[in-house]
Amino acid sequence: xxxxxxxxxxxxxxxxxxxxxxxxxxxxxxxxxxxxxxxxxxxxxxxxxxxxxxxxxxxxxxxxxxxxxxxxxxxxxxxxxxxxxxxxxxxxxxxxxxxxxxxxxxxxxxxxxxxxxxxxxxxxxxxxxxxxxxxxxxxxxxxxxxxxxxxxxxxxxxxxxxxxxxxxxxxxxxxxxxxxxxxxxxxxxxxxxxxxxxxxxxxxxxxxxxxxxxxxxxxxxxxxxxxxxxxxxxxxxxxxxxxxxxxxxxxxxxxxxxxxxxxxxxxxxxxxxxxxxxx
Amino acid sequence: xxxxxxxxxxxxxxxxxxxxxxxxxxxxxxxxxxxxxxxxxxxxxxxxxxxxxxxxxxxxxxxxxxxxxxxxxxxxxxxxxxxxxxxxxxxxxxxxxxxxxxxxxxxxxxxxxxxxxxxxxxxxxxxxxxxxxxxxxxxxxxxxxxxxxxxxxxxxxxxxxxxxxxxxxxxxxxxxxxxxxxxxxxxxxxxxxxxxxxxxxxxxxxxxxxxxxxxxxxxxxxxxxxxxxxxxxxxxxxxxxxxxxxxxxxxxxxxxxxxxxxxxxxxxxxxxxxxxxxxxxxxxxxxxxxxxxxxxxxxxxxxxxxxxxxxxxxxxxxxxxxxxxxxxxxxxxxxxxxxxxxxxxxxxx
Numbered sequence: 001x002x003x004x005x006x007x008x009x010x011x012x013x014x015x016x017x018x019x020x021x022x023x024x025x026x027x028x029x030x031x032x033x034x035x036x037x038x039x040x041x042x043x044x045x046x047x048x049x050x051x052x053x054x055x056x057x058x059x060x061x062x063x064x065x066x067x068x069x070x071x072x073x074x075x076x077x078x079x080x081x082x083x084x085x086x087x088x089x090x091x092x093x094x095x096x097x098x099x100x101x102x103x104x105x106x107x108x109x110x111x112x113x114x115x116x117x118x119x120x121x122x123x124x125x126x127x128x129x130x131x132x133x134x135x136x137x138x139x140x141x142x143x144x145x146x147x148x149x150x151x152x153x154x155x156x157x158x159x160x161x162x163x164x165x166x167x168x169x170x171x172x173x174x175x176x177x178x179x180x181x182x183x184x185x186x187x188x189x190x191x192x193x194x195x196x197x198x199x200x201x202x203x204x205x206x207x208x209x210x211x212x213x214x215x216x217x218x219x220x221x222x223x224x225x226x227x228x229x230x231x232x233x234x235x236x237x238x239x240x241x242x243x244x245x246x247x248x249x250x251x252x253x254x255x256x257x258x259x260x261x262x263x264x265x266x267x268x269x270x271x272x273x274x275x276x277x278x279x
Numbered sequence: 280x281x282x283x284x285x286x287x288x289x290x291x292x293x294x295x296x297x298x299x300x301x302x303x304x305x306x307x308x309x310x311x312x313x314x315x316x317x318x319x320x321x322x323x324x325x326x327x328x329x330x331x332x333x334x335x336x337x338x339x340x341x342x343x344x345x346x347x348x349x350x351x352x353x354x355x356x357x358x359x360x361x362x363x364x365x366x367x368x369x370x371x372x373x374x375x376x377x378x379x380x381x382x383x384x385x386x387x388x389x390x391x392x393x394x395x396x397x398x399x400x401x402x403x404x405x406x407x408x409x410x411x412x413x414x415x416x417x418x419x420x421x422x423x424x425x426x427x428x429x430x431x432x433x434x435x436x437x438x439x440x441x442x443x444x445x446x447x448x449x450x451x452x453x454x455x456x457x458x459x460x461x462x463x464x465x466x467x468x469x470x471x472x473x474x475x476x477x478x479x480x481x482x483x484x485x486x487x488x489x490x491x492x493x494x495x496x497x498x499x500x501x502x503x504x505x506x507x508x509x510x511x512x513x514x515x516x517x518x519x520x521x522x523x524x525x526x527x528x529x530x531x532x533x534x535x536x537x538x539x540x541x542x543x544x545x546x547x548x549x550x551x552x553x554x555x556x557x558x559x560x561x562x563x564x565x566x567x568x569x570x571x572x573x574x575x576x577x578x579x580x581x582x583x584x585x586x587x588x589x590x591x592x593x594x595x596x597x598x599x600x601x602x603x604x605x606x607x608x609x610x611x612x613x614x615x616x617x618x619x620x621x622x623x624x625x626x627x628x
Contacts, residue, residue, distance in 0.1 A: 178362075182361060184353045185332075185357050186353075187379055201369055
């Protein structure tokens with residue numbers, strides 16, 4: 001085929017993305033500014049009223065802030081747990097690498113609904129954790145692990161751990177081992193080598209892992225819906241409620257847009273703060 | 280200023296034959312020593328044991344008589360230059376040099392002063408704020424050398440530092456490194472597989488094969504009086520002549536160039552003689568006494584011409600000469616050699 005027809009190869013992907021991504025985005029964006037209708041999705045004309053409703057009601061603002069908090073804490077937790085795992089997995093002399101990869105990836109092999117139900121069995125008031133602790137006499141009443149922010153963070157941390165580990169691992173694997181040797185020959189002890197050399201060089205991976213997990217946690221629906229129940233709702237859950245249960249499409253769209261802007265802004269700030277001059 | 284002594288140093292990797300096989304070597308203070316050999320000869324493993332990156336299976340490493348085998352790499356006070364430079368990519372040139380001093384908890388002002396001096400020494404003062412990725416190969420190399428020297432280490436180790444540079448830069452860097460080493464006066468161990476590098480830079484060349492030291496000596500000694508055919512062949516081209524002892528004249532062996540005095544071996548009736556190609560003089564046939572030969576092939580490379588010559592008995596010899604007279608393929612020539620240029624090879628290492 002001639003070079004100038006090569007763009008035709010882009011058509012299938014282009015059509016797919018336009019129909020299923022670009023058009024829905026534009027549609028959500030536009031409907032956020034539509035007037036809600038009576039018995040119909042939209043009334044006549046455009047308005048900023050949907051946003052006014054969000055930003056004048058502490059319920060929605062607080063919920064959005066709590067959602068951001070869940071995203072941030074989940075990111076931090078996956079980072080703390082994932083960082084050492086990623087460094088170990090990146091060691092060239094690691095044996096049984098395939099097995100460890102499998103374990104790291106295992107959360108992705110089970111459907112998200114099943115995984116979240118699994119957590120309800122563990123975290124519930126009559127769940128495995130509470131019953132065991134009560135059996136040992138460590139606690140009197142049930143410890144609240146479900147239907148709260150903590151439970152959501154625990155489950156999301158499990159679900160999104162691979163998205164933190166994999167990018168960090170590949171960044172660490174890209175570090176020339178002789179750089180660490182050079183640091184040692186210059187008198188750096190183990191901790192200094194990690195803090196001054198390995199961590200900064202793994203930063204590109206840490207950065208992408210954090211952005212990935214934060215964005216995924218912010219927009220996650222199934223896990224917060226199942227673990228949070230009716231008690232704790234994230235913005236994503238409220239968006240779906242508005243869209244499906246209460247049939248308020250313009251309000252749901254405005255809420256979704258607000259969350260996207262907040263999330264996008266956070267990611268931009270984070271990327272700026274962790275910018276690497278040497279890259 | 281440190282004297283380095285290796286005593287029966289051995290490295291055996293699990294289930295293999297020794298990578299380094301009981302080598303003993305004393306490197307006097309301030310000397311520049313090359314470990315020269317083909318890849319897999321154990322030279323890099325030896326260097327890694329010296330640096331503390333590789334555990335010693337058996338034997339001793341001592342700096343000024345002080346045992347180093349159990350001292351971890353970070354406490355050995357060694358400056359090391361790696362083949363791929365191993366610069367810290369996230370630090371500027373200044374920060375790369377300052378790192379070792381910071382690890383030694385030296386004050387900011389003192390660090391700035393010493394890094395400044397060292398940068399001047401390696402001619403990089405103008406690039407102090409650059410990151411390694413913004414530098415050329417030669418500049419990165421100088422950063423690596425500066426970073427190793429700024430800590431004023433006891434010894435300097437270099438692992439094939441010029442292997443990644445182009446030919447012209449490599450020659451410049453040879454002179455640069457050697458000058459710097461003389462100025463600083465630091466005991467230096469230099470690993471290379473390039474015999475020209477080892478010859479031009481070193482006080483002492485240590486030729487290694489199969490984990491053992493085949494010969495250690497001054498560059499001229501290694502080149503002109505190698506002990507074995509392997510060493511002779513590794514440091515340059517050589518003609519090996521299997522010469523029968525001459526029953527007519529005791530203490531001499533027969534060669535195409537006439538009888539050569541040799542040390543008669545206790546057993547056998549022949550000796551192995553070696554002769555560098557540039558030791559043979561070549562002249563037109565009939566231009567005086569000499570051994571007749573025919574030019575079989577020649578290779579002209581500007582400053583020198585390499586000839587392959589065939590004798591009447593079918594044996595061959597290589598001759599290297601400046602192209603004052605040109606001889607053509609098939610031409611009859613006359614060869615002569617000063618008998619003192621022959622030397623007798625011993626058994627292999």
